[in-house]
Amino acid sequence: MHDISPIRAKSGTNQEGTSAHNRRVMIEALRLNGALSRADLARATQLTKQAVSNIIEDLEGDGLVVALNAVRKGRGQPFTPYRLVPEGAFAIGLQIDRHLTRVVVVDLVGKVIARAEAGLPLDEPSAGVDIILGLVDRVRGELAGMFSQSERRLVGLGVAMPGPFGLKNPDNKWMMPAWQQFPLVEALAAGTGLNVGLQNDAAACATAERIVGAAHGVDHAVCLYVGYGIAAGLILNGELYSGGHGNAGEVGMALLSPSGPGSTPLEHRASLASLYQHLGLDPTERGLYEKLGALALAQDPRVMGWVGKAASDLRWSVHLIETIFDPQTVILTSSAPEALARLLLQAMHPLLPSIADRPARRLPRLQLGTTDPWAIAVGAAAEPISRAFDPRFSAILKAG
Amino acid sequence: MHDISPIRAKSGTNQEGTSAHNRRVMIEALRLNGALSRADLARATQLTKQAVSNIIEDLEGDGLVVALNAVRKGRGQPFTPYRLVPEGAFAIGLQIDRHLTRVVVVDLVGKVIARAEAGLPLDEPSAGVDIILGLVDRVRGELAGMFSQSERRLVGLGVAMPGPFGLKNPDNKWMMPAWQQFPLVEALAAGTGLNVGLQNDAAACATAERIVGAAHGVDHAVCLYVGYGIAAGLILNGELYSGGHGNAGEVGMALLSPSGPGSTPLEHRASLASLYQHLGLDPTERGLYEKLGALALAQDPRVMGWVGKAASDLRWSVHLIETIFDPQTVILTSSAPEALARLLLQAMHPLLPSIADRPARRLPRLQLGTTDPWAIAVGAAAEPISRAFDPRFSAILKAG
DNA sequence: CTATTAAGTCAATTCGCTTGACTTAATTAG
């Protein structure tokens, strides 16, 4: 009947959806709790022992799960714990960051198996894609040399690059306008034959913290990422939240006061770009990372000056994040050297009062996440892993 | 094995979950699209015609759905459209707001069937609960007089009251500290025999906009509610987001600048409380609502002064919301008279630049939602309806 | 008048979870 406007509806589900969900639930349970017996899994998931047995047998057949030695403990028959098989699945993560690209292969539990990096032309995406495809081929070859069946176990390619996406007029060459226009996902899908997904760098950071870091098993966490720009990755209800158009958390352009057009965007004050400007450094300079690390360790006064100002804005950002999202924890991550990130973290204390300032907290209001420069690429790789193996609503439905 | 720490895992699902989901999908499809034939539903949900037929027959048996006359259109056999039966389910909504309580009964499509209101003692919840129970009994009786089987079709009681909940030290009598401490949900559940859910007033507002208002069928929307305080209701991925502890969106206490403890909370500047203070009015005064409406219509200079200042803060709030959530639209709602809300809306334009300022928008960046004073109670009632009938992840799982 | 298109039903099948009895193997009580 409705032949004019398309009918709006969610898709239904069937036993395939049920089964897919239950498999994912098992995998998540093993990821979060380590090895578990079938009986444990049955209790935890509220499925019957028999259903769990069937699913575990299935997962074992797929090489995703393996039995450990039986354990005698208390009365009753000894139980056989099962754990995830790290080499049961792999994903490739790609970070594109202005002058640099990094590629990693991670396994099912988020461990890095192979990595590669190269420079990248800021303004020539098509040449850049060739470089990227070369790196991908290289790590793929490395992977194949280490594990048989690796190609069959490769679940996808995750891409992280600075957002926001789809801006009307990227006013700044550091926003990589040429890359923003370029049909990157399509080109990479064609060039690699893999499923390709795209997210911004803060989202990747949050995904990384969730698979292997401070947000492991936390359902409500916000990851504040201070890179060349600044953005937040949002874990809400246990899933990454991307907003209506994929730009949720892109707070770099948030204005810092109600007073209108004259006020400053956050990233002009609290980002590494602002630090470079403050110090008069060229962001493309070689050895910059080490230099910053040394300056931070030495508590260089000019660096400390920036830290103080940036921390004031970040402290307030945390206050807003807590007020708006009511998360269990906020995680500060950065592409800066750890020493600098620690200075920032310290300078952010004491935190502003907020609803998060409650007595019975289990997690700290603010904690330091990873400062590993490869974290974004790992998070990029974690996204296809999560898409393939984590329980989520969309996995139950019939179509995307 | 794990007898010390509980095992963290999502619950599994089975055919019951499948069936429950598919029923909900049908109901949502009919809610969003109006009457649809079985064939339409099958296409939209990607289920087979046969599955849809079975489910529809089932829903018809439950009195949730009814067939309309067959329609001839184009080739092929005429189709029989089905629509929701409004009187197929009811829910009661309760708004508790400082000196006043409102109770409504709404039906499956969100229409108000009965309503009642009464004054409420600010500091004596147990006496207040008796008043509330009286109102609930009254509307329940009214409902029973209008529809047979109404008790069986009553799916729950939704409560909305001002948040945030669980503050360390509610410093202000308008935060209703006595009510915050009181075991309200338990008392109401015991007194009514219904399932009781609690949310804050902005969340209720968003829920109302979603079931019958501007957010109908929109998956990413933020509802900015200017009441006695100010807060935001968040619809993310098509569901209300409440945060880790139920306080997401409680932006009233958000500080307005990075500069620390000295800066002002938003609700001191953009809330009806601030307006009353600005005008030297007593918020408990009788006829206040009408008075404000008249002042707004007359564009009273003192009101306009407050409007200008508040609009500046609200404009910036919208900017932040857009930057952080990347929603499809922002909805301004208020418990103030519509004339005043319109003044605010006008004064908020032009909006600040943000990522939402994109060319291909389908919804306005900012729109006016309902200013019906009963909207919060309707939203409160919509929550149990949504919980019972909308497709959602948790409805598929075996346990809550 | 016939072919085509589409809605909807019928009956058999499929597939994953459930049920309840059973087996195995440990610990605890007497």
Add this chain to the structure above:
DNA sequence: CTAATTAAGTCAAGCGAATTGACTTAATAG
């Protein structure tokens, strides 16, 4: 040492909701 108890896990039958594919019905197009 034996018997009772507790618990893990299997076996085999059953269930239930969606699927499959053929079929019926009823409209329009040519």
